[in-house]
Amino acid sequence: MSSLIEVNAVAKTFSSQNGSVLALDTVSLDVAEGEFVVFLGPSGCGKSTLLRIIGGLTSSSSGYVRIGGRNIAGPDPAVGMVFQSYTSFPWLTVEDNVAFGLELSGSSKAGRQRRATEILGRVGLTKFARVYPSQLSGGMQQRVAIARTLALNPKVLLMDEPFGALDALTRVEMQSFLVDLWMQERKTVVFVTHDIDEAILLGDRIVVLSPHPGRISEIVDVPIPRPRTIEMTEEPEFVRMRHRLRTKIFQMASAAA
Numbered sequence: 001m002s003s004l005i006e007v008n009a010v011a012k013t014f015s016s017q018n019g020s021v022l023a024l025d026t027v028s029l030d031v032a033e034g035e036f037v038v039f040l041g042p043s044g045c046g047k048s049t050l051l052r053i054i055g056g057l058t059s060s061s062s063g064y065v066r067i068g069g070r071n072i073a074g075p076d077p078a079v080g081m082v083f084q085s086y087t088s089f090p091w092l093t094v095e096d097n098v099a100f101g102l103e104l105s106g107s108s109k110a111g112r113q114r115r116a117t118e119i120l121g122r123v124g125l126t127k128f129a130r131v132y133p134s135q136l137s138g139g140m141q142q143r144v145a146i147a148r149t150l151a152l153n154p155k156v157l158l159m160d161e162p163f164g165a166l167d168a169l170t171r172v173e174m175q176s177f178l179v180d181l182w183m184q185e186r187k188t189v190v191f192v193t194h195d196i197d198e199a200i201l202l203g204d205r206i207v208v209l210s211p212h213p214g215r216i217s218e219i220v221d222v223p224i225p226r227p228r229t230i231e232m233t234e235e236p237e238f239v240r241m242r243h244r245l246r247t248k249i250f251q252m253a254s255a256a257a
């Protein structure tokens with residue numbers, strides 16, 4: 001697999017009236033095309049900042065990000081983002097939400113509708129095309145947000161704790177939905193979480209970040225075969241991995257406190 005995302009010596013300092021914070025300190029990372037990479041670490045270790053820099057929403061203080069060989073200097077059509085809060089427009093139906101981004105991209109009305117119908121089918125929302133997002137459960141609303149992003153056909157999907165606001169059961173359903181979608185769509189996914197089980201269930205590789213300043217502490221391959229199910233979280237290999245990651249994150253969090 002060739003490398004699609006190249007993060008090269010990226011550092012980020014935030015300055016405020018109370019001084020400056022080194023949020024990321026020379027982080028380098030390659031993500032292969034089609035890979036599912038998870039950023040894991042305690043709060044404040046720079047996961048969101050790194051994701052936002054990859055997505056062109058935050059500028060780096062030094063270093064660079066390239067996607068498909070192109071420097072990222074702002075939002076890029078190759079990159080779609082999904083956040084924890086549901087980013088749908090409440091005044092538009094589900095179908096119109098999905099078609100909305102396409103309007104900006106200049107597609108014809110018929111083309112937009114065709115695309116919206118196709119995407120809604122792929123994410124299991126066909127029945128809900130004509131309802132408003134507020135009429136849907138949290139999990140379904142997050143599917144709408146994912147569908148809106150997918151409609152623009154990005155190569156890379158950046159996801160910042162997208163299931164963080166969901167109840168435990170819906171979260172498990174959405175994890176499995178996302179992996180199925182990733183396998184079908186062959187996207188490259190970078191996913192931020194502080195939930196260790198979620199990281200192991202989803203990732204090909206887990207990038208563990210340590211705080212103050214944010215650095216890559218280690219990169220772990222997840223050797224557990226797919227499809228991974230919630231039952232597997234009790235199996236010895238999963239339990240061992242969870243234990244090792246938990247100990248590591250605990251140590252980092254205590255050292256930073």
Ligand code: ADP
Pocket residue numbers: 014015016021022023041042043044045046047048049050214
């Ligand atoms: P994480 O996603 O791992 O919780 P963040 O990337 O949100 O971490 O934050 C990393 C560090 O950068 C934290 O110390 C945070 O307070 C600081 N930080 C993040 N965004 C800003 C900002 N816009 N202004 C000032 N400091 C920030």
